[in-house]
Amino acid sequence: MHIEKTDIEGLLVLHLDVHSDHRGWFKESWQREKMVAAGLPDFRPVQANVAHNNEAGTTRGLHAEPWDKLITVGTGRIQGGWCDLREDSPTFGETVTVEVGPDTAVFVPRGLANGYQTLENDTSYLYLVNDHWSPDSAYVNVSYKLIDWPLEPTNVSAKDEALLLDAPPVPPRRVLVTGADGQVGRALRRVLPEAEFVGRADFDVTAPPARNWRQYSAIINCAAYTAVDAAESDRATAWSVNARGPAQLARIAAANNLTLVQLSTDYVFDGQSDRPYTEEDPVSPLSVYGASKAAGETAAATAPRHYIVRTSWVVGEGKNFVDTMRELAERGVRPQVVHDQKGRPTFADEIARGIAHLLKAEPAYGIYHLTGAGDEVGFDELAMAVYTGRQQDPDMVQPVSSGHYFAGKEHAPRPSRSTMSTAKIEATGFVPQNWRVGLALYVL
Structure with a gap:
């Protein structure tokens, strides 16, 4: 068995192994492990259908249904025809035809209008789909006359006869962003403007709505x-x-073959490492917050398709350390800032850009560290850089120890070192911006 590409991206022809003897023949029309290994998307079908056609020349289509499908025949032969209706596809409007017999199958991605014509009497058309049929689903159909069929079309339904040569494009599957009002959620609006953004008021992650x-x-x-x-x-x-x-979302992702991106934190570590943390280092959180985020990572990892993105010292639209220091600098305040918590700030726009990169490039699933690049600094040094950027004397910042700063205050323990290696995500082609460059642009 091998897979052949066509002139339409994602439309794949599978050449199947057919085993014949005096009794007839046998084939594996769907074998997930072998076919995925050969290059077929792991589309996770949920429904199998059969359409039996009595006469050669019977023509059906072209129907763009909201699912992926894998087609073949049980008896007879067909001429399959497809038109790309995917929005923004480089091959939008192009058509492809393939003859399908017992030794052939075709994978049809969502957004392609699908049709066929039977070439023999008593032809059984078989197909798998990865969503259940529903009258409420969105269907986009276009005329079968877009295809140059080998036989004179017969037995065309009234609905198919009425279809036009033009059809609206099919939008892609959507991306859902939770926590839309947070710093990273707001940054993602600029990077993924077509995504659906939901906040706490309309989407409770602990009890996700249908x-x-x-x-x-x-x-x-x-x-x-x-x-x-x-x-x-x-x-x-x-x-x-x-x-x-995250456990609730992981169940949804696993059941529906979705990619889950879980945002996590440097607080899953205890800060005792003498080098930047890698993705393989064991977690050892010091606080309830850190422990709950580490548990969220474990839950998210139960989704077969997952990216866990650990970051640190986030700076974006919303409450953050840099904005606080900028405000104090403008007021001429001399703040006390801890010097014994070290790491690297990360701008929310960079996190959003990195997440979009992971979804597009689709590297191996797992954990990725995504922080600003550059030197490791303490919070006091970061505060001094902000003061300098606002044309204030950096010596106005007074470095103090964490013990001194938190004396007499109810507080959670924090990791003393939060620096994380970004080598793994850089190997996928994403290069984080130096945090000093980001800071200069942010505080101007």
């Missing part, structure tokens, strides 16, 4: 309980949002 999930391609979970100190006493809420939420 959706036609087969019409989505990915979930990016930016929803999180991020009040690090409050989590020490509000444990149930932190665990519900940060651990139970």
Whole structure:
């Protein structure tokens, strides 16, 4: 068995092994392990259908249904015909035809209008689809006359006869972004403007509302309980949002063949490493917040298609350390800032850009560290850089120890070193921006 590409991207012809003897023949019309290894998308079919056709020349289509399908024949032969109706496809409007017999199957991606003509009497057309048929689904159909059929079309349904040569394009499957009002969620609006963005008020990750999930391609979970100190006493809420939420989304992703992107944090580490943390290092959180995020990582990893994106010191639209220091600089305040917590800031736009890269490039699933590039600094040095950027004397920043700063305050323990290696994501082709460049652009 081998797979051949066609002139339409994603439309694949499978040349099947047919075993014949005096009794007849046998073939594997669907064998997930072998076919995926050979290059077929792992499209996870949920329904099998058979359309039997009595006469040669019977013509059906062209129908662009909201699912992927794998077609073949049980008896007889067909001429398959397809037209690319996918929005923004480089081959939009192009057609391809393939003769399909017992030794052939064709994978038809969502957004291609599909039709066929029987070449023999008593032809059985078999197909697998990865969504259940529903009268409420969106269908886009176009005239069968777009295809140059080998026989005079017969037995064409009235509905197919009425179809026009022009049809509206089929939009792609959607990306759902939770936590849309957070720093990364807001940055993703600029990078993925066609995605669907939901906030806490309309989408509770701990009890996700019903959706036609087969019409989505990915979930990016930016929803999180991020009040690090409050989590020490509000444990149930932190665990519900940060651990139970990703578990719920992972179940949805696994059941519907979606990619789950889970945003995580440097707080899953204890900060005792003498080198930047890699994705293979064991987690050892110090706080309730860190433990709940580590549990969320474990839950997200149960989705077969997952990216866990760990980041640190996020700076974007919303409450963040850099904005606080900028405001203090403009007011001429001399702040006390800890010097013994070290790491690298990460701008939300960079995180959004990295997430979009992972979804497009589709490297191996797993954990990726995504932080700003450049030198490791303490919070005091970062504050000084902000003061310098606002034309204030950096010596106004007063470095203090964490013990001094938090003395007498209710607080969660924090990792003393949060620096993470970005070598793994860089190997996929994504190069993080140096945080100093990002800061200069941000504070101007």
